[in-house]
Amino acid sequence: MVEAMTAHVAPSEVALIGSSLGGYYATWLAERHGYRAMLLNPAIVPVNDLERYLGEQPLWHGGGSVVVEPVHLDQLRELEVPCISHPERYYLIAATGDEVLDYRSMLDRYRGVATTLIEGSDHGISHFEPYVDRVLDFCLGPAPVPPAVAA
Secondary structure, eight states, rough: HHHHHTTTTTTTGGGGEEEEEHHHHHHHHHHHOOOEEESSSSOHHHHHHGGGGGGGOOOSSSEEEEEEEEHHHHHHHHHHSSSSOOGGGGEEEEEOOOOOSSSSHHHHHHTSSEEEEEESSTTTTTSGGGGGGHHHHHSSSOOOOOOOOOO
């Protein structure tokens, strides 16, 4: 859906915001298309975390359920980005108090990107308001210029 919506837009005009699994998807899209990505406590290897949820799972909001199948994990594996190619296109906000994901793996995966490390907080970054301006500046500001490549 994102690819269809941005097909006629220059990559430098697109900035994605992804939280948790959305950060995993945003990274894949950013690498594939050259977009910028603002990542909020992004999942690094979601397959490892989601394997234990195979089968029917209740939906947390609105009732009902969803069935997680092995094919869904295979699809996630296909989107894995082993390392990012242009750190200047990323901004990471990671919380040391994230109760779901380890912020240290985020720092390791996104080494070299602009980073705000929040002491404490939680996976949902409950007290997000102080960081809104950083997110907007990154997303609405000029696209970063990639470093020159030595000839």
